[in-house]
Amino acid sequence: MSTSLRNSILSLAAAGFLVGGIALALFWAPEDADQGFSQKIFYIHVPIALTAYACFGFGAWKALRLLWTKDARYDLESYTAIHMGVIFGLLTLATGSIWAKISWGHWWTWGERQLVLFLILFLFYSSYFMLRYSTEPGPRRQRNSAVYALFGVVLIPVSFLAVRIAGTILHPTIFTHEGANLPGEMLLAFCICLAGMLALAATLYRVELAGKRIDSSLRELRELLA
């Protein structure tokens, strides 16, 4: 299967799942008893957050592969995945902030554990970009970035634990230890939205990676000609 065909299928899947999932969430899933209509942002906010985690995890996996195999192509893949993770992380902060405003009347609340965690992660991965931009390209930069990306994926559970023991418990816990306690319709709409968001991230990742690869080949060609 050619790359462009695969990209088209992925982007169509993303569009289909997202539109379908949001339509189901808005018109079919029952309204939340406590929060009413504003709870609908749950179907966008939580899939975006989970997609951001998936991007960070994928980037760390590629970083591990780089350190393991010393194959330089994993560097660009890890970088692109983290790039996508930062974009989805920023969207998580934005949607979470809107939800906080509607539910509690404040744009920012330190009691919202997931938001605080994403702020820490956003700061951490923004520093990842600073690190990349201030180091000369080469194997040294690839390895240093990879090590830092691995630290990130360890920081996620550690910060989660830290924010959990530090914070007050205000966030509505939808998933408990016993598993999802969503009604079936809500869960289905949520899963379709999650699938759409993951497909969207995968599409963006592939397009961005292709662009970055072309960019670096072009730079090599220019250096050869110069």
Next chain:
Amino acid sequence: MSGYAADVAALARKDLLLELRSRDTLPAMLLFVVSALTVFHFALPPDSSARAETGLLWIAIVFTALLGLTRAFAPEREDGLLDGLVLAPCDRSAIWVGKTIGVIAFLVLAELVALPAFALFFHSLSWELVAAVALADIGIAAIGTLLAAIAAASRARELLLPLLFLPLAIPVVIGGVGASVAANPGSFLGFLGLYDAVFAILSWASFEYVVTE
């Protein structure tokens, strides 16, 4: 003493000896932490609580550590010492262990001044606070040494290290402040111990990739 331990001891001894002869870092850290505590006294309103003062002590500790860490790889960088160390016939993680021991020593010495000064300026110390500071030192030194090596390879160096370090130091501050002021210090101390173990192992294992040319 055999092999690895001897290498670590020699490397840590080298750092301490260098500092003893040049006196570059430690006096700066001592002066900085006392100045910072003085600034904090004036930054706090007169009727602020002991909890707020404890929080500021943690900021002073983190920033003092940062000051020391920006200098941690200065001799290696300026005199091309790191190439020699990497070429030396020892395990490269031993360089990290030796350097971390040196950083912990500097931090402990700075805190031997900072904690009594804090007790003198603000309020008396609890044993939980001292235990939390001791645990936090290990985590800060472990992760800071690795990040200092990463930052030393970049153009921005002193500018980059705080950016890399502070997001990773947030859990240390949460654990430290929690252990100092919360009703259940045990769980926060346990968290700090867990942080130390996780990041020390990760830094120890990944240091080799950071210094290899």
